[in-house]
Amino acid sequence: METGVEPEDICQDPEYAGRLEYHGDKKKNCILKIKDLRESDSATYRFRFITDQTGGWKYVGDPGVTLSVTGLQVKVTGGHQDKTLTCSATCTLTDNPNPTYIWYKNGQRLDEPTSLQYSVNSYYSDSYSCAVKGHEDHHSPAVCVLGESCMNVTYTHQSICAMKGSTVDISCFYTHPSWHNVTEVSWFNKWETGVTKDLSQDPEYADRVEYHRQTEKDSTLRITDLRESDSTEYKFRFTTDKARWGYSFHGTTLTVTGNTA
Numbered sequence: 001m002e003t004g005v006e007p008e009d010i011c012q013d014p015e016y017a018g019r020l021e022y023h024g025d026k027k028k029n030c031i032l033k034i035k036d037l038r039e040s041d042s043a044t045y046r047f048r049f050i051t052d053q054t055g056g057w058k059y060v061g062d063p064g065v066t067l068s069v070t071g072l073q074v075k076v077t078g079g080h081q082d083k084t085l086t087c088s089a090t091c092t093l094t095d096n097p098n099p100t101y102i103w104y105k106n107g108q109r110l111d112e113p114t115s116l117q118y119s120v121n122s123y124y125s126d127s128y129s130c131a132v133k134g135h136e137d138h139h140s141p142a143v144c145v146l147g148e149s150c151m152n153v154t155y156t157h158q159s160i161c162a163m164k165g166s167t168v169d170i171s172c173f174y175t176h177p178s179w180h181n182v183t184e185v186s187w188f189n190k191w192e193t194g195v196t197k198d199l200s201q202d203p204e205y206a207d208r209v210e211y212h213r214q215t216e217k218d219s220t221l222r223i224t225d226l227r228e229s230d231s232t233e234y235k236f237r238f239t240t241d242k243a244r245w246g247y248s249f250h251g252t253t254l255t256v257t258g259n260t261a
Contacts, residue, residue: 015040034067042069072140074130083145085118087130100133106151107142108246120145125177125243127151137250151176151245153236155252164226164258169212171220172236172252180240187211187221189232191247196237204229223254231256 010016016034023031030047046064070089078084087101103110103118105128120128127150131139144150156171176182186198187209199209205223212220219236235251237244 010045037069039069039071042067072130072132072138074128074140074143076143076145081121081146083120085120085128085130085145087116087118087132087140093132096132096134102131102133102136102139104129104131104139104142104246104248106243106246107153107249109248125150125180125240129249139249149175149177151240151243153238153245153249155236155250157252158250159253159255161255161257162226164228164256166226167222167224168226168254169220169222170234170252170254171218173218174236174238174245175217176238176240176243180242182216182238182240184239185211185219186237187219187234188237188247189234191235196235196247199234226256228256228258230254 011020011022019035021033021035023029023033030049032045032047034041044064044066046062068091070091070093073088075086075088076083077086085103087103093099100114101116103113106126107129114133118128118130120126126146127142127144129139129142131137142150142152144152151174153172153174156173160168160170162168170187186196186200188196188199190197199205199221200211202209208224210222210224212222214220219238221234221236223230231254233251233253235247235249237247239245
């Protein structure tokens, strides 16, 4: 903070709108909670208080607390086929310096391993991602172990809000090696039992579901005559003659709202 410059109250900063909670009091505590952290939040934070003395004495706590917000990345090292994957962060997690790691292969969570590194003998089609246990919603981007063209799914929107009775399109793009042939595609919204059910076969969506595509690598789920009971998360899955995409990653969450008087 520059000398003589009035500090900016981050409660007034639009970049933090809806993400700040102050849990302190006017006695001793000065706890600031920041939700939905972004890498742009990395900065030094200082607390200031003003007294009721004549002239309003202002006290700023230096040097403050430096926050580093990190995202996970999978780093790949090793030979042509025998690879070592490392779940990497740019700093040590203060609240969990020795975390348990979760690994994903082709979008499906693996039971093992739970360590920082994972050794694989991989096909060209395999993609891997990692997360810290307890923060599975914030997994790393999937990386291709060998080559650039591997299995992956990217949704156009994380969330969609639509009116009751209207029509909605939920879209995604997917990739796979050129030597794979796609044998099946499906959209679904139930997977707790480990079994996914194609929405086109679900009686609740009878005559209301259509699958569309513009290219060989995209898919759109169209739901007509929307009902409030359609509000849930939707995921896409595809199968090739050599592999299958999993269902552990988040899809698109649909919220159907009715008219309010």
